Amino acid sequence: MADRLTQLQDAVNQLADHFCNSIGVLQQCSPPSKFEGFDKQPGKSPSEVPQEDYALTFAKLISRTAKDVDTLIDSLPSEESSLKVQLESLRRLEAENQEEARKLEEVVSHGQHLLDRVQEALRDIAQCQLRCQAMETDT
Amino acid sequence: MPQRTEKTKAVTMAENQGVSAFPLPPSKYVNMYTDENVKRGRAPLPPPPIQDTYTMFGAQFNADDAIIRPLESQGFRRLHPQNYDHKRELKKLNHSILVNFLDLIDILIKAPDSTKRTEKLEDLNLLFIHMHHLINEFRPHQARETLRVMMERQKKERAQISKNFETHLNKVKELIQTSLQSLPEDFSFDSKSLVKTELLQASQHHNGYDMETEPCDQLDRMMCDIVDGMG
Numbered sequence: 321m322a323d324r325l326t327q328l329q330d331a332v333n334q335l336a337d338h339f340c341n342s343i344g345v346l347q348q349c350s351p352p353s354k355f356e357g358f359d360k361q362p363g364k365s366p367s368e369v370p371q372e373d374y375a376l377t378f379a380k381l382i383s384r385t386a387k388d389v390d391t392l393i394d395s396l397p398s399e400e401s402s403l404k405v406q407l408e409s410l411r412r413l414e415a416e417n418q419e420e421a422r423k424l425e426e427v428v429s430h431g432q433h434l435l436d437r438v439q440e441a442l443r444d445i446a447q448c449q450l451r452c453q454a455m456e457t458d459t
Numbered sequence: 460m461p462q463r464t465e466k467t468k469a470v471t472m473a474e475n476q477g478v479s480a481f482p483l484p485p486s487k488y489v490n491m492y493t494d495e496n497v498k499r500g501r502a503p504l505p506p507p508p509i510q511d512t513y514t515m516f517g518a519q520f521n522a523d524d525a526i527i528r529p530l531e532s533q534g535f536r537r538l539h540p541q542n543y544d545h546k547r548e549l550k551k552l553n554h555s556i557l558v559n560f561l562d563l564i565d566i567l568i569k570a571p572d573s574t575k576r577t578e579k580l581e582d583l584n585l586l587f588i589h590m591h592h593l594i595n596e597f598r599p600h601q602a603r604e605t606l607r608v609m610m611e612r613q614k615k616e617r618a619q620i621s622k623n624f625e626t627h628l629n630k631v632k633e634l635i636q637t638s639l640q641s642l643p644e645d646f647s648f649d650s651k652s653l654v655k656t657e658l659l660q661a662s663q664h665h666n667g668y669d670m671e672t673e674p675c676d677q678l679d680r681m682m683c684d685i686v687d688g689m690g
Contacts, residue, residue, distance in 0.1 A: 323601070325594055325597055325598065325601055328594055329591065329594055332587065332590050332591065332594070335556070336587060339560055339583075343563075343564070343567065382557075382560075386553060386556075386557055389553050390550060390553060393546055393549045393550055393553065394546070396545070396546055396549075396597065397600070397604075398544075398546060403600075406600070406603045406604070406607065407603075409607055410603065410606060410607055410610070413607060413610040413611060413614065414610065416614050417610055417613060417614045417617070420614050420617040420618055420621070421617060423617075423618075423621050424617050424620060424621040424624075427621045427624050427625050427628070428624065430628060431624060431627075431628050434628065434631065434632070438635070443681070447681070447684055447685070447688075450684075450685055450688050450689070451684075451688045453688075454688035454689050455688075
């Protein structure tokens with residue numbers, strides 16, 4: 321699902337599409353209207369065109385789309401969280417983020433330090449073991 | 460990476476058909492970016508950002524306009540007052556659009572060829588353009604909100620990571636301390652190994668003397684120790 325603004329844009333475009341389509345379709349498939357007092361061939365009146373009642377369908381579609389547009393407009397944020405408030409919160413968040421980054425870096429350096437010492441100790445232990453083994457094989 | 464998978468899909472499809480899906484790269488430029496050119500610094504620099512107007516696909520663009528939110532009064536008549544509430548204006552526009560559509564249908568029924576029709580179409584056009592303009596004015600706000608949400612999430616993640624790392628670190632420290640405490644404290648060696656330690660200390664002094672005279676790399680020192688021990 322796209323974000324609300326894109327949905328709103330799509331709904332507006334859809335409304336325009338419905339307008340065009342409804343007028344076009346109704347114009348295309350409308351039965352020809354009779355002239356007043358000109359009864360040329362009265363028997364040739366259009367015999368029950370299977371009225372699929374596009375007019376009603378389109379009316380429903382258009383009203384539903386317009387209602388959707390209204391709902392989407394309502395869901396937009398109001399002017400309270402204005403520019404200044406946003407910029408202020410962005411600045412505050414940036415400061416907090418940098419603080420967190422500093423803490424993270426500190427903790428990681430502690431860990432790195434500990435790791436270095438453990439590795440040093442392991443190295444010493446390994447060397448002693450090697451020397452002891454060497455001295456054992458000497459004798 | 461999503462780009463890569465789309466590219467491989469298109470490429471495999473094109474390979475199946477035997478023709479390349481993409482245009483060839485501009486060989487004149489590509490050949491200038493060889494490895495040694497880049498190393499020597501003679502590969503051409505990226506083009507500088509464009510300062511003033513440029514045309515793209517026939518339409519002209521201004522690089523130094525406030526492209527994010529250009530004023531409405533640049534092209535069209537303005538229908539809403541100077542200080543407006545976006546939501547209220549949007550709703551009024553929505554209703555105006557519907558009313559105008561009904562008027563249009565009326566005109567089409569009664570007098571389809573009159574000039575009123577074109578006027579009404581112009582009105583509808585203007586109303587729709589207004590609507591999209593007001594929607595676009597929300598976009599920078601949305602961008603800032605997205606940024607704010609992203610930063611908050613990043614801050615939470617960082618706090619989480621550092622907390623987890625700290626707990627792990629403490630666990631590791633505890634582990635080391637318990638294992639140190641549980642080391643055998645009794646020094647009851649037998650005499651053979653005591654002699655060996657004297658030898659060991661003597662060789663260590665010898666090595667220490669060497670180390671003072673000549674600073675060498677620690678890795679080399681280790682290697683020498685190992686080799687001395689084995690040989």
